[in-house]
Every structure is written in structure tokens, then in C-alpha cells.
Amino acid sequence: MDVTSIINPLNNAQRQAVTAPSQAMLVLAGAGSGKTRVLVHRIAWQIQVEEIPAHSILAVTFTNKAAKEMRNRIETLLKMPTQNLWIGTFHGIAHRLLRRHPQQAKLPDTFQVMDSGDQLRVIKRLINTLNLDDTKWPPRESQWYINAQKDEGIRARHMIETADLYQRQMLKIYKAYEELCDRSGLVDFAELLLRAHELLRDNQDILDFYQQRFKQVHVDEFQDTNTIQYAWLRLLTDGKDNLFVVGDDDQSIYGWRGAKIENIYSFQKHYPNHQVIKLEQNYRSTGTILKAANTIIANNAGRMGKELWTDTGDGDPCSLYAAFNEQDEAYFVVERIRAWISEGGARSDAAILYRSNAQSRQFEEKLMAAAISYRVYGGLRFFDRAEIKNALAYLRLIANRNDDASFERIINTPTRGIGTKTIDDIRHLARDQSLSLWGAAIVLINQRTMSQRATNALINFLELIKALTKETSDLELYEKVKFVVEKSGLIELYQKEKMDKGDEKVENLEELVNAARLFDFDRENEEGMSELDMFLTHAALESGDNQGDDFDDCVQLMTIHSAKGLEFKIVFLVGMEENLFPSQQSVDDVGRLEEERRLCYVGMTRAMQHLYLTYAESRRLYGRESYPRPSRFLREIPPELIQEVRIRATINHPITPLNPIKKGSLETTGTYKLGQRVSHAKFGEGIVLQIEGIGAQERVQINFKAVGVKWLMLAYANLETLQS
DNA sequence: TTGTTCCAGCTTTTT
């Protein structure tokens, strides 16, 4: 048997992980250390060497992209297709289980998946129906609350009503929401996971079946799992020590949405026979970048402990640019990118990473002005567009009449004379009699209590849906979509739209038809599902790539969060300012601050060859000028790894009376550097945090061990420098 | 029904 292709490309630690006998395993994989490679080769090893049938292997990821990439790489390595191998996202796998066992999961077999936008709309409606003031009980907050409960495995019926008004109200909404979802056959993302967990927990035969089927379970990005995901994994692997997880506690940046870094510690408790392997050799970045990142992350407490290293040399120092303002910052970055391109660098190898999306604008403007093509990640995805969601809502109503979310969405889109009054009546009747909106509409018509006009309009709508259902029943999927898009009146609606947007929407609808035509059933084949159901599920679970075309060579703009897992030759980490990064809302809480620091670590380790850090001394934020201090993370980088870029001579400093002295500049004086340890006769030992002013006005800010942070006039302070 | 005005909100995001 030829195993050299599986083994040869691996270093020692990787090889150890890949070839280990079946057992619980925790692979702590640092950034750029070949995490995916280990997973891919491990699975290939099990199939080819340990002769575990592919259908007995499960691999779970968080994103569709990661799942796809993993499957492709395994197929390339093994030189064979792997349809039997279960690789998918937590949500995708959970969905598959629910489709296979709808009765045991207590779901109608027409159930549909609802994305978070749908969920929000449903909750918004619900709050209105409950006659609650939605300014006092914002739908977003309720949505967050409900999902947080579900992520912890808590159902409304598990909760005890307390005296707390907030809790009582949230519980009321949660309850009503659960009822509505059950009635409509709607399943949100968190529900997929929770149901799948309950399915296994409450049906011993099903649990036995899958426990026996899956000889090996692999998990990618384990540090991002939440409570219910981990509980589900434990059920599947209960008593079998066959859970292989790969993760990096230092790259846990999704705590705010329920990810439990603690799962890594729990894993070690729950699987006492586990083995830990650390992957610390980095194949991406220069030694300098790694050193800087290592030093920063070392400030976090409670780490598993890892230090990245490389044998490819130090490379250039990291560059730091103190911009005058956010305009100057963007100007600087674009100039550097221009230089990079003129030296033969590819645009797509350059990335601008920021903490929050709002920061992208200056860079877009400057790039546009410089005629450098760029792509901003994280906008609306294809299946999230309103026109697409409308078309899908028609299709969903065809597939499941009780889908209230879709019913509401399209009952008057395009407008067909069904007003708020009629819709309100339907809603209340539905709620009073526990009917779906569709059912309530029929009752309402039969009651003959509405005006003739409203009744006719409503009848027309119901007839339209019935007609669409009937006339498309024998059509191919793409013909169905085409028929619905045209006959629903959506095309017509958008054609009439005056602004330039209308054409685009029509094009998108045509693109939807095309997507249906290209939809690959074999790949997605799930037993018991119609083509339409499969397509709708695909739309909900994979809202389309916001990935740019790989063909386009353009500069990449994205948040640091969305850059996780990617790498670029040259990276600009911009807006390195207090209250922006770390975010204002995270500075008061140690845990959240540490997550920001991990985010910084993630951002820095995206860079392969060169890392630029920039901050602005003045920034317009929310319409007001602010004078932020440089990010504390900058101070955590050893100064010798940083080279400050100064092109200030070419930039005119407008005179701003508010900012007479340069605040928070990181430039070094002759004697003192940031991070320099000093000693003061009265205050004792401390560390230089900031330096400002010139000559006799020169002041330093020092964090004294004994007395805290103080500003001192350098001329009088008589500081003594200490070795660090 | 459409266009206008007003007002809150303002990290990060995948499924």
C-alpha cells in the first residue's frame, strides 16, 4: 500500500496526529500550522491504512467552505470520490439527521429551515401580535435571548418564571415563538442543533445506530463549538474515545455568539484517555511577525500554551504608521498597495483588515480614486437579497402551506390590495385558534365577515398559490422557479421599479433560475426530500458565497473576523486605536478584552511577508472628532520588532487647536522607548507607556508598579533606565 | 401606494 503521499508532506507533530491509533485526540493547531492538512491526512489515513469505510467517518466543520475544501482535498489525496464520507457543517449534518428521522424529531416532514433574517421577522411580528411595545422589547434582543437559550439546550418549558419582568417577558416571547414555529413547520439555525441533540438523546435506537455507524468523528475549529454542539458530539462518541478535535484556543473569537472555549478543557476531562498534540511550526509568516504575535497573545491568562515558530527566517520588521487622521491612514495604505503592485505584487495578495465594517469606507474611496480594484467581503449574500427571498418565499409556500414566515412575506408582494387590516385579522385569528396563517385565511374567507374587496383579494392570493403549486408540480426544478418568478408578478414588479436597482433585481431573479438549473442533486442527495425541498434547504443553509471571484485580482477588504483562516502576503491591520480595537464595549471586561487580543493575534498571523499596523491620531466617528490613543496591543509588541514609517514631511498638518501636541505618538525619543523599564526616585519602577511633546515640553506616561499610571515632565523626572 | 421625513442606533457573523 502506498502511504507515502499521506505521510511524506507532514512534519513530526503532524505525522504523530495523523497516524495515531484511534483514540480521543486534541490537536492544538496554531495559526498557519497545517490544521486542515492534519484533518485531511488523518481521514485519508483512516480510510486507506486503517481501512475504515468512508461511510463510517464523520467530519464536522463550521462553514460550508471549510467542508467543501476538506472534501476536495481528501479526494485529491486519495484519488477517489468520497460521497459516503459525511463531511458537513454542524447545521448541515443536524439537518440531515432531522430529515432522516422527522417523526422521532417531532417535526412535520415538510419542515423548512429558516435563516436568521426570517427568524427576526417572525419575532418582530410576534412581539406586535402579543401587543408588546417593540421599542421596549426590541426584536433583536429577543432573538438573541432565544438563540442563547437554545445554544445552551434550554427550552421554554425548562424555564421557571421568575419575578424579573425582563425574564418573564422574554420567556413569554420564547414560548410564543416556539408555538409558532411548531405550527408552521419552521426550524431556525439554533433549533437544528437543539433538535438533533434531542433526537439522539431521546431515541436510544437512533443513538445506537449512529454510534455504531461512526467509527471516527472529527471536528474542525473545536474552540468555536457551543454548548449544544459539544453535547451532541459527546452523545455521538459516548464511551468510545473516537473524537478527534482540532482547534486553537488562541484563535477563539466567537465567544460573543455562544462559542465555549471551555469545551477544550471539558474535552480533556470527559475523555481522560485523550492525547494532546501541539502544532507550533508555522508555515505562513516571517519570524518577526510570529514573534510579535506570540508576545501579544502571551498577555492572555489561562491559555493552553503554544508558541509559534518558523525556520524560514525573520523577515522585515513590522511597520507602524501613525496617521494624522482616518483619511491619511487610508491614503497611506493605498500608497503602499500601489507600491506593492508596482513592484510586481498581486492585488489579491494584499488585504486591509479592520475591526468593524464601518471602517471600510475610507479605504474604498481611496482605492477607487487610485483606480485599484478591490473587493469588500461581508456584504449581502445572494440568497439574502430581498428579491431572492421573496421568490423563495413563494416556493416555500408551495412546499409547505403552513410556512407563516413566507406567507407574511409575500401576501402583499407584489401589492395585491391586501392591507394591514386584513393581515392583522388573519394574524389574530391564527393566534386565537392556533392555526397557520394559511388556515386562518381560509376560515376568514368562509366567515364572510370581511369586505367584499378584501375577501376577493385574499381569495385571489390563495388561488394564485394553489395554481402555482398545481401548474409547477410536474416541472423540472429550474422550470418551477422560472414559472413562479414570472407568474408571481415579481419580475413585473421589479421591471417597473424606476431606479437603477430594478434591473439588477430582475437579473438576480434570472440568476436564481440559473442557480436552480445548475443545482447539483446528486451531491446534495438526501433521502425523502423533493428537489424543491433540497433547493430551499440549500438556500437557507448556504446563503451563497460572498467570496469574490477567484479570477479577479483585487485588494481584499474585510473584518478581522472574516479573515480567520485566510492568509495574505501583505496585511494592513488598520485602526489600531483604543476604543476601536479593542472595542469600547470590550475594555471593561477581562474576558472580552482577551477575546479582542485573540482577534488581534488572528489578524497579525494572517500576514505572510509583511505586516503593517496603522492608527489615526484623530478620527471622525459617529459624526464627532475623536482623538484616540494608540491601541494597547501596539504597546504589547516588542519595540525592536517595529519600524515606524514616517512620511509625515509630505503631509500638511492642519492646525487644530484641539490637538496642539501630538497625542499618543509612538515615535521614540533618543532615550526612551515604549515599553522601556524605568525607575523613579519616589515612584519606583515602571514602564513607559507614551511619550509626547518636544524639548522642554517632553512628557512621558509611565505605568508604575506601585502607584499606577502617571504623566511626568521628562526634564524634571530624573528617570533611570533599567534593562528589560 | 408612494415618497418624504423622522428617529434610533452604532462591534464582530455563520449557519
Place this chain on the structure above:
DNA sequence: GCTGGAACAA
């Protein structure tokens, strides 16, 4: 200070 959504007027 800008944006998106909701409320309002015509």
C-alpha cells in the same frame, strides 16, 4: 454623521 427602517402625509 450616516444609514436603514418605520411612520406619516398626499
